[in-house]
Amino acid sequence: MAGLVSIPKPTLERLPVYYRVLVQCREAGMQYVSSSELGRRSGFDNAQVRKDLNHIWSGGRPGLGYEIDKLTSCLADFLGLHNTTDAALVGAGRLGAALAGYQGFAGYGLNIVAVFDSDPEKIGGTLSERPILSVDKLADIAERLGIRMGIITVPAKAAQAVADTMVSAGVQAIWNFAPVCLQVPKNVLVRNEDLAAGLATLSYHLKELDPLTNAMS
Amino acid sequence: MAGLVSIPKPTLERLPVYYRVLVQCREAGMQYVSSSELGRRSGFDNAQVRKDLNHIWSGGRPGLGYEIDKLTSCLADFLGLHNTTDAALVGAGRLGAALAGYQGFAGYGLNIVAVFDSDPEKIGGTLSERPILSVDKLADIAERLGIRMGIITVPAKAAQAVADTMVSAGVQAIWNFAPVCLQVPKNVLVRNEDLAAGLATLSYHLKELDPLTNAMS
DNA sequence: TAGATTGTTAATCGATTAACAATC
């Protein structure tokens, strides 16, 4: 049974980066790549690259490196990118539009099958060629279509209620862009894409670099 | 000199989460919060909360907890959120529009002062009330305005060139939404907001949960 | 073969968790 061979969390976060770099190497016509080269291009230590990759594949060839085609496919399998994941997106604002319109996610198996909003002005319209439905229909539709992934791009105040609805409809994974910590049952996975938090860490570093501000504080 | 009292990276990632939760507590009218309560609301262990907070402030009161007003302000100071950061955004697509239009970043000191694109159709138009300028002017304008932060929302292929221009214009921190690993001098900080990578980790977990897929593989 | 690079072990490093005396 999968899941028992559990993989370290930091490793899991790096695997998609390797995957992306490998795809780019392949497009550049490369056939093999060494752990050093992969590390250089992805910003990680070469020993770490080897250790990470060994969690999923031990097909590297001493003296040669990793066969890009095979490793790429192996990573895609491992990450589940070959499966198509149907998702419901709630929140037809600008961020929702950006996510729904981005073609790149298709290569990661994401298929946004329905878009919801609570604004009567938006309901009935479209978002990237998908009809915008009333959020009242979310539970029913998600359940009927067997949707397992939910994407939340609503304002902070509305996010918890949307998450609750998703959970009750059987959604198992939530990609949350609302700036709140969602409370969900522990069998539901939430990934917070907290942009403001990312911004704050940059802000911290800029402050550290700024001689004037530092002199004053 | 700041920077020498360096803070663990995982802690730095959690501080903005505490900050956000604290702001929400304050809005809810609370005055004090304990490490347990803060932990519960942000998803971290209470001992970890105390340890993290002690890096920046030892003003917690045994038996009472932390005074929300003081801790919030202390965190904002530490993270540099009280400073206004002027930023240049390059890439006036949907994601750029979402970021430029999001009011919430203002509370984090972000001030997008200029928007650039390479598409002649877009140049001369506006994005959230800001004129869209030719990317050819990026270096000149960033330098003249002393811009220290760059936001990249261009397609992967164009991102490295934009980063190079930013670096040459004196930008010190780059918020990168393009799905590439940027190569920059080590004195420039890059934060990759790699949405596809986040998606991939969700995809992995869904695959792990799926009995049918697992049976087949 | 000689050179390069893997897979893996052992050593180091750092972060999390548990526990509790100090204190509000």
Next chain:
DNA sequence: TAGATTGTTAATCGATTAACAATC
């Protein structure tokens, strides 16, 4: 005071880094 909660130390845990024999 009694109850609650902090700040901090010590113990545990896990991840990174270094090193090298195996091997292409």
